[in-house]
Amino acid sequence: MIILGTLLLVTAILIILVIVISLNSKRKFVTVKITHWLLIIYVGVLLLSFPFASLLTNDSMTSREKVGDLEEDQDWTRFYTALGEGKLEQLKSWQLINEKSYDYSNQSLKVEITGPVSPVYVERKDRDDGKIEALVYTNGLIVSGYDFSDKLVPINFRLENDTFSVLHPEHQSINLSIVRNEFTINQFTGQQAINDVSRVGNMEVYLKVPKSLQLNGTNVDFQYVKE
Amino acid sequence: MSLKNVNLTEVVKRQYFFKLKANIDAMSSLVFLQLLAMLFSMGGSNSFHSSYDQVALEVSYFSGDVIIGFTMIWAFVTAITITTRQYRNHDFSFVTNRLSSSLSNILFLLTASIIGGITAILARNLLLVFKYIFSEEQIYGIPLTFQDLLLGVSATIIYLFAVSAIGYLIGALVQISKAFVVLIPVLFIGMLFIDGVMNRDPFIAYVFEFYVMESSFGLFFVKMVSTAALFFIASISILNRLEVRR
Numbered sequence: 001m002i003i004l005g006t007l008l009l010v011t012a013i014l015i016i017l018v019i020v021i022s023l024n025s026k027r028k029f030v031t032v033k034i035t036h037w038l039l040i041i042y043v044g045v046l047l048l049s050f051p052f053a054s055l056l057t058n059d060s061m062t063s064r065e066k067v068g069d070l071e072e073d074q075d076w077t078r079f080y081t082a083l084g085e086g087k088l089e090q091l092k093s094w095q096l097i098n099e100k101s102y103d104y105s106n107q108s109l110k111v112e113i114t115g116p117v118s119p120v121y122v123e124r125k126d127r128d129d130g131k132i133e134a135l136v137y138t139n140g141l142i143v144s145g146y147d148f149s150d151k152l153v154p155i156n157f158r159l160e161n162d163t164f165s166v167l168h169p170e171h172q173s174i175n176l177s178i179v180r181n182e183f184t185i186n187q188f189t190g191q192q193a194i195n196d197v198s199r200v201g202n203m204e205v206y207l208k209v210p211k212s213l214q215l216n217g218t219n220v221d222f223q224y225v226k227e
Numbered sequence: 228m229s230l231k232n233v234n235l236t237e238v239v240k241r242q243y244f245f246k247l248k249a250n251i252d253a254m255s256s257l258v259f260l261q262l263l264a265m266l267f268s269m270g271g272s273n274s275f276h277s278s279y280d281q282v283a284l285e286v287s288y289f290s291g292d293v294i295i296g297f298t299m300i301w302a303f304v305t306a307i308t309i310t311t312r313q314y315r316n317h318d319f320s321f322v323t324n325r326l327s328s329s330l331s332n333i334l335f336l337l338t339a340s341i342i343g344g345i346t347a348i349l350a351r352n353l354l355l356v357f358k359y360i361f362s363e364e365q366i367y368g369i370p371l372t373f374q375d376l377l378l379g380v381s382a383t384i385i386y387l388f389a390v391s392a393i394g395y396l397i398g399a400l401v402q403i404s405k406a407f408v409v410l411i412p413v414l415f416i417g418m419l420f421i422d423g424v425m426n427r428d429p430f431i432a433y434v435f436e437f438y439v440m441e442s443s444f445g446l447f448f449v450k451m452v453s454t455a456a457l458f459f460i461a462s463i464s465i466l467n468r469l470e471v472r473r
Contacts, residue, residue, distance in 0.1 A: 038254070038255055039251075042261075046350060049355075049356045050349060050352045052356055053355040054352075054370045054371075056355055056356070057366055057367065057368035057370055141282075141284070144367075146367075152282065168281065171281070171283065172283070173282075174283070175285045175287070175364075176284075176286045176287070176367060177287050177289060177358070178287070178288050178366075178368060179288075179289045179290065179367065179368025181371070182292055182351065182379055183295070184348075184386060187382065187441070187442060188378055188382070188443075190442065197275050197286055200284050201284065202279075202281070203281060
């Protein structure tokens with residue numbers, strides 16, 4: 001790509017050189033009208049913008065995680081099945097967007113949620129290790145096959161006295177500008193012609209709690225796994 | 228009466244170069260239309276919006292699709308324009324016949340399609356530069372590969388050439404009778420209307436499927452070029468029926 005950009009840049013410089021030489025030469029070998037000028041300048045600008053545009057987009061996308069092509073509903077099912085059955089090893093590392101650990105040795109804990117009511121997946125550990133592990137998983141924010149989960153402000157946690165708070169962020173707006181190939185290219189490469197947002201960044205809370213810890217909370221939908 | 232014998236190739240070549248010079252102003256309108264299309268594309272060629280409890284996602288897609296669309300309109304209008312009497316009378320500066328005139332017109336339209344195709348694909352980059360300058364937003368994208376660039380330019384040229392063939396045929400029909408100015412849009416809209424009334428897929432959907440959904444470049448090339456050739460042959464036949472000069 002750099003070679004192509006350089007080639008185009010060299011071509012643009014050559015065109016400019018030809019114009020300059022033809023203007024300075026006593027014997028004009030090109031008769032230039034205003035329209036010629038317009039066209040030459042326009043093509044020159046287009047050629048110059050090519051390497052610049054490549055620099056603008058270079059690596060901004062390819063450095064991101066490329067997500068395999070899965071049917072949307074198939075992927076949705078896999079995500080929630082993995083959480084519901086506590087099979088976290090089936091989820092990808094990029095799907096874990098927040099991870100906190102708290103020391104807690106009391107027998108009961110009140111859980112409260114600020115923000116939209118959503119299920120809290122709870123896994124009881126095999127032993128009472130006095131630690132609460134709070135995890136936030138996302139099914140991803142996938143656009144054009146690339147993961148943009150880092151744009152999400154994850155759900156956060158707070159432990160005060162005997163109350164564990166699940167703090168949803170304020171309603172967040174994410175704006176992305178994506179460059180896509182023209183339909184005359186996509187027609188042959190098979191890239192989706194219309195929108196290609198496959199996942200919109202759903203977040204779920206997963207708690208790993210000591211074996212004997214009793215959780216309680218009003219308006220909290222506890223989903224116990226591995227029980 | 229000229230005593231000098233000239234062959235067809237020579238006449239076509241002369242007329243072609245003459246038309247390149249005479250119709251150079253068409254290129255100004257190409258530049259203007261592509262810049263206008265860039266302006267329309269600044270907010271994105273299309274966008275996706277999704278909102279739920281936690282996240283509102285807005286994705287704006289940037290591509291040269293609108294620019295290609297505008298370039299197609301330009302190719303269509305240019306093809307119609309060169310069939311008008313004023314432009315046809317240019318040919319009488321040369322020893323000419325209808326065939327040589329049409330062949331040089333086709334060569335001119337091919338050249339225009341090549342220029343239009345290359346600039347339309349490259350214009351996406353200028354759009355991105357404008358977008359960056361005016362909004363300073365991070366733009367995400369995969370850099371265009373040389374293969375994709377070649378594919379895009381070739382396919383766009385073929386599209387433009389086919390569209391100009393349609394324009395040339397319509398222009399030729401209008402030269403026979405001005406009634407076609409009304410008849411062609413009425414036929415087109417009427418067919419869409421009838422398809423709607425009869426509750427079946429519009430014919431344009433089949434045309435779209437046949438050409439635009441073709442994923443093999445080889446087949447696409449054959450389909451488009453043969454269709455364009457048929458349209459040009461029809462146009463030549465129609466224009467040959469016109470009087471020598473009227």
